[in-house]
Amino acid sequence: MPKEQNSFSQKIISQIKKENIKPHSKWKFTAINYLVWFAVVFMVLFGAFAFTLIITALWDIDWYFYKHPAVSRIKFFLIIIPYLWVVAFILFSFLGYYIFRKTQKGYRYNFFIVCLAVIFSSIFFGVVFYKMGLGATLEQRLASKMPIIKKIHPNREQRWMNPQIGLLAGRIELVSKDHLILIDFNSKEWKVLYPDKVYINKHPRMKVFITHFREGLLIRVIGEKVDDSVFQAKIFRPWSKPQRESQPNSRSRN
Amino acid sequence: MIFNKNKKDNNQNKIIQQVKENPDNFKKIIQVWYRPLYNFIRRISYFEKEDIEDIIQEVFIKVYKNLNSFDPDLKFSSWIYRITRNQTTDAIRKYKTRPNTVCLDQQDLAKIFKSSLNLEEEIQNKQDFEVLKRTINEIPYKYREALILRFIEEKDYKEIMDILKKPKGTVATLLNRGRKKLQKKLKSKNFLNN
Incomplete structure (x- = not known):
């Protein structure tokens, strides 16, 4: 062994002894390793919660609006897309991937495989949570505990309280021949003018729905704000999504 | 050659056990790896002898401190090269104003x-x-x-x-x-x- 090398090793050993350097204990590394894995699992679960909230929001879509001439595509997507949860889902999936790469052997796996594994795990658990009925509960809890979420991601009621972009909803207070009085979710009174007769006749479903108007019924209206408390309606829809549109009842056809 | 490398790695696992029992045995690891690591640092960096020795010193201290994190699924050589490479990269970042030309013979x-x-x-x-x-x-x-x-x-x-x-x-x-x-x-x- 060269003299130089020998003195170098001696120098290291003396430094270890002098500074009383000790190898870090095994449990420390094991704990860090477990922590990293827990973080991966948490990210997948958070992604799953975000996905549950996405399904909950999308399940609420009234596809009637999608091809309606009075509703632009932009307005339709404004109504339906749960932006906050989509962003949260992407963020947690990315963090899941990133932290997985920090596990002991995470670097060995291909980028796409890890991404797909994280995304599909979140989707799988998201669907499971949704089936367990966690979606609506979670949405309500988050909105009540964190007002900021309510602000960023308006719930259904808030989304329909946007007369300036043509969306209005509330309870019918009075039905008259050419208009109705609507009390919105902020207890504000609106005079809602019916669309013209020709327009109503062109949309038979709306025609039938209008004949069922009664006091106390919750409805959604798409149209235009005319005045501070006057709204020109183009489309009327019930507040609750009609069951038969989302889940066709095969028995009724027989 | 491959046989020798595997044998060397198996020996390293035994030596690690011995080092955990007595720090003096760490000398064996230093003696085996000093030259290969010195050459490796010289090849991937542009450092002078003194700088390289400083880096190696830090590498061996790190190796000693992290002995319990060594994963036996990994080759010991891969593990020690990884630590060396990271330490060298840190040093390069630290002295990034120096000319970036590697010393290959x-x-x-x-x-x-x-x-x-x-x-x-x-x-x-x-x-x-x-x-x-x-x-x-x-x-x-x-x-x-x-x-x-x-x-x-x-x-x-x-x-x-x-x-x-x-x-x-x-x-x-x-x-x-x-x-x-x-x-x-x-x-x-x-x-x-x-």
Whole structure:
């Protein structure tokens, strides 16, 4: 062994002894390793919660609006897309991937495989949570505990309280021949003018729905704000999504 | 050669156990790895002898402190090379104002160019080596590092994966692109005919 090398090793050993350097204990590394894995699992679960909230929001879509001439595509997507949860889902999936790469052997796996594994795990658990009925509960809890979420991601009621972009909803207070009085979710009174007769006749479903108007019924209206408390309606829809549109009842056809 | 390497790694596992029992046994690890690590740092960095020794000293202290984190699924050589590479990269970052040219000798250069570009005939004289030396310093660091690990340190793909902490596909891409960049540079200098 060269003299130089020998003195170098001696120098290291003396430094270890002098500074009383000790190898870090095994449990420390094991704990860090477990922590990293827990973080991966948490990210997948958070992604799953975000996905549950996405399904909950999308399940609420009234596809009637999608091809309606009075509703632009932009307005339709404004109504339906749960932006906050989509962003949260992407963020947690990315963090899941990133932290997985920090596990002991995470670097060995291909980028796409890890991404797909994280995304599909979140989707799988998201669907499971949704089936367990966690979606609506979670949405309500988050909105009540964190007002900021309510602000960023308006719930259904808030989304329909946007007369300036043509969306209005509330309870019918009075039905008259050419208009109705609507009390919105902020207890504000609106005079809602019916669309013209020709327009109503062109949309038979709306025609039938209008004949069922009664006091106390919750409805959604798409149209235009005319005045501070006057709204020109183009489309009327019930507040609750009609069951038969989302889940066709095969028995009724027989 | 491979047999020797495996044997060396198995021995290292035994030595690790001994070091945990008595720090004096750490000398064995230092003695086995001092020279290979010294050369490795010299090849991937532009540091002088004193700087390299400082880095190695920090590497061995780190190795000692982290002995319990060594994963036996990994080759000991991959683990110690990884620590060395990280320590060197940190040092390079720290002294980034210094000129970024690696110190490869003629033998090292011949290994890279002959193995990665199948150059047998072209390398003939000292002038050629000067061209090769300049060329390898012109390609980005990440490719240079991968080529050095593959063709000078003679690491296989799995070992390079473990040292660089990158997936196999990325390692293959680094090597392929590194080769192509070298070829392109040499062609532009009329060193390669086709």
